[in-house]
């Protein structure tokens with residue numbers, strides 16, 4: 001069941017430097033004042049670096065509003081040796097997530113006991129403006145959902161509204177929100193340049209129930225996507241991470257059925273597919289935080305060339321081909337691609353790399 005953003009936050013810390021920011025002002029308007037504390041240094045820093053699984057759980061309920069001091073704009077983590085990935089840029093507007101997926105990769109590297117929202121969005125936008133000015137002949141694709149879900153805290157920040165407005169002046173660029181929430185109502189009225197992709201990671205409802213705690217149900221995600229489509233936003237789905245379980249074929253077939261019942265190939269700019277993967281050091285915290293019997297903790301995984309634990313190559317190939325065929329048998333025009341996979345998988349499956357699909361080439365390959 002999707003969490004209600006405001007009820008699940010116990011305490012909000014606002015750094016002195018961020019008190020005047022729009023997000024801090026919004027926090028004052030939305031939350032009871034006794035939940036809010038202005039601080040001059042990072043709160044709970046005594047826990048930093050040696051967090052227990054309980055500390056990690058609590059970090060999702062403590063919100064910290066502060067400025068980000070470094071550079072906002074960096075390359076997608078998929079662009080590493082050993083991985084084939086789309087040309088993609090990441091804009092991190094916070095750190096940690098108020099939802100709770102068993103496989104979440106944030107568990108492998110977050111060592112701070114607060115969920116952070118960066119208050120200086122305008123600095124991020126000024127960096128983007130400089131990149132646009134320095135590269136007038138290129139266009140970029142920018143995603144916001146790497147270290148924080150793009151939309152699950154957006155009722156607090158309303159950053160989606162500002163970003164959509166900003167990208168209206170960069171019509172050749174693409175902005176992508178990636179989410180497992182259903183929180184879209186706060187930006188549906190914003191005029192845009194038809195360059196905003198709203199995308200959902202989706203799984204069958206039984207996988208959501210078992211592994212994606214506090215996220216929106218499949219039905220809620222699809223309904224949110226319908227709302228965005230009705231306002232002219234571009235829609236995409238990530239069937240990712242696919243998680244093996246005894247009835248996986250039936251359940252993923254039903255998932256594809258649910259999507260294709262509501263969305264024609266023309267409604268979806270792309271569908272990407274990926275399978276469960278995580279860093280080896282993540283296993284112990286997943287076991288501590290979630291049932292030892294869940295789908296992720298009982299999975300048989302092997303270390304792949306990029307160091308991550310993945311299913312056996314043949315199983316991954318079977319899973320990707322199955323999803324591809326489920327879409328194609330309903331309508332061969334659905335555009336299905338892999339992402340965050342090692343090159344061997346691209347060559348072993350009939351799924352294409354984004355650059356091999358004419359409709360996707362412009363979207364995924366930055367710079368022309």
Ligand code: SF4
Nearest residue numbers: 097099100101104180
């Ligand atoms: S929605 Fe994404 S960031 Fe949030 S817990 Fe799940 S995997 Fe992690």
